[in-house]
Amino acid sequence: MKVTVIGTGYVGLVSGVCYAEIGHEVTCIDVNQDKIAQLRKGKSPIFEPNLEELMNKNIHNGKLQFTDNYLDGIEHAEVILIAVGTPCKQDGTADLQFVESVAANIALYIKKYAVIVIKSTVPVGTNHYIGELIKKNLVHDTDFDMVSNPEFLREGTAIKDTFNGDRIVLGSDSSKALAIVEELHKQFNIPYFLTDTRSAEMIKYAANAFLATKISFINEIAKICEKVGANVEDVALGMGKDKRIGEHFLKAGIGYGGSCFPKDTKALVQIAGNVEHDFELLRSVIKVNIGQQQALIEKAISYFGDLSEKKIAILGLSFKPNTDDMRDAASVVITDKLISLGASVIAYDPVTIENAKKILNPRVTFNTNINEVMYDADCVFILTEWDQIKQIDLRVAGRLMKNPVFFDGRNCFTLEEAQRAEIDYFSIGRSAVI
Numbered sequence: 001m002k003v004t005v006i007g008t009g010y011v012g013l014v015s016g017v018c019y020a021e022i023g024h025e026v027t028c029i030d031v032n033q034d035k036i037a038q039l040r041k042g043k044s045p046i047f048e049p050n051l052e053e054l055m056n057k058n059i060h061n062g063k064l065q066f067t068d069n070y071l072d073g074i075e076h077a078e079v080i081l082i083a084v085g086t087p088c089k090q091d092g093t094a095d096l097q098f099v100e101s102v103a104a105n106i107a108l109y110i111k112k113y114a115v116i117v118i119k120s121t122v123p124v125g126t127n128h129y130i131g132e133l134i135k136k137n138l139v140h141d142t143d144f145d146m147v148s149n150p151e152f153l154r155e156g157t158a159i160k161d162t163f164n165g166d167r168i169v170l171g172s173d174s175s176k177a178l179a180i181v182e183e184l185h186k187q188f189n190i191p192y193f194l195t196d197t198r199s200a201e202m203i204k205y206a207a208n209a210f211l212a213t214k215i216s217f218i219n220e221i222a223k224i225c226e227k228v229g230a231n232v233e234d235v236a237l238g239m240g241k242d243k244r245i246g247e248h249f250l251k252a253g254i255g256y257g258g259s260c261f262p263k264d265t266k267a268l269v270q271i272a273g274n275v276e277h278d279f280e281l282l283r284s285v286i287k288v289n290i291g292q293q294q295a296l297i298e299k300a301i302s303y304f305g306d307l308s309e310k311k312i313a314i315l316g317l318s319f320k321p322n323t324d325d326m327r328d329a330a331s332v333v334i335t336d337k338l339i340s341l342g343a344s345v346i347a348y349d350p351v352t353i354e355n356a357k358k359i360l361n362p363r364v365t366f367n368t369n370i371n372e373v374m375y376d377a378d379c380v381f382i383l384t385e386w387d388q389i390k391q392i393d394l395r396v397a398g399r400l401m402k403n404p405v406f407f408d409g410r411n412c413f414t415l416e417e418a419q420r421a422e423i424d425y426f427s428i429g430r431s432a433v434i
């Protein structure tokens with residue numbers, strides 16, 4: 001099948017590469033010429049396990065190409081996928097300007113029937129609105145259909161998720177278009193869930209909001225665990241054994257970040273507000289998440305009394321492991337706050353430092369050597385559970401530091417490991433080891 005993917009961000013690039021891998025002829029379009037030049041050379045603009053290898057394989061076998069020219073990409077496409085960003089506006093609503101601009105280009109260049117699929121996360125009603133927009137501006141007399149196909153891949157495991165998803169959600173009022181998009185995904189061998197367009201759009205927001213709710217819920221339980229002497233890791237495991245609850249997304253920590261949960265939860269509150277519903281529960285989820293980013297700082301203040309002049313080593317900057325994405329990473333808020341409290345901050349991350357330099361407070365210094373970062377530090381803050389961080393020898397690390405004190409926002413170590421290493425260890429939802 002001839003497939004065109006518009007937008008080479010996470011969703012677009014990963015989808016394009018995976019469609020090529022299952023045998024389709026894929027053209028990826030992006031307006032950013034530098035990015036296209038880089039992609040043509042086989043260089044991925046994002047750090048994502050296995051992405052670059054698969055990309056190069058499919059460029060070489062002629063299944064995958066990149067262009068900044070809409071005409072080249074749209075003219076022959078049987079399926080056109082829109083995968084551009086829908087960032088958060090100031091008021092929390094999703095900004096549709098990029099989707100609208102893509103719609104204008106499709107209207108200009110589409111010459112024969114194609115299915116237009118929106119993969120971007122868009123407010124309910126957007127497929128209908130974009131369909132009307134294209135219809136109104138069509139230059140050539142042709143027919144097309146819209147399909148909503150929300151994406152559920154996670155950064156860091158995006159390729160794996162694409163090949164092993166739990167379901168492929170497709171929403172449309174055209175059975176012809178649905179059959180074509182089912183055919184497009186056939187080789188993935190993942191069950192379909194077919195529904196109407198608005199429900200498909202809503203499924204994406206509801207799924208992300210529910211996962212965010214699980215995280216804020218367990219973070220609230222963690223706070224209580226600390227006070228009553230329970231261990232949140234065991235509580236989550238014990239809860240998760242109940243199939244109705246499930247064990248995933250019950251990892252307590254310093255809150256959720258990234259390009260999706262913070263944006264999509266705010267957007268859903270707005271969507272609800274537009275129909276005069278106050279989504280109080282989701283507002284609380286967001287509030288709990290913001291508060292959770294302060295958890296380690298509060299622990300450090302109650303330990304040291306005052307953080308001024310303290311040298312704090314930060315381990316992990318990206319919003320989660322196996323990605324170089326810094327969008328809404330807790331490290332941004334935490335390092336800023338530590339600096340405002342007078343601490344000096346030195347940070348380690350195995351892949352994110354270049355991106356972090358563009359975003360973090362300019363007073364943060366960086367080092368790619370994890371031992372050098374911890375050397376002479378008053379304490380360590382663990383913000384991302386990279387393997388490189390989980391594998392540190394706590395006893396050796398403690399000896400490098402001025403004071404062997406760890407504030408672990410990702411519960412990377414067991415309490416027994418901390419005890420054996422003879423360090424002071426504060427984590428989330430568990431008793432302190434002193």
Ligand code: UGA
Pocket residue numbers: 121151152153154155156208211215248249250251252253254255256257258259260261319320
């Ligand atoms: C999320 C969803 O999981 C995907 O299904 C969805 O496709 C994607 O958003 C999107 O809308 O595009 P992603 O943001 O890549 O994926 O990352 P997650 O693995 O969901 O993690 C999000 C945040 O939650 C991270 O900061 C992570 O550390 C945190 N988290 C996750 C927890 O604090 N506890 C958990 O138990 C799980």
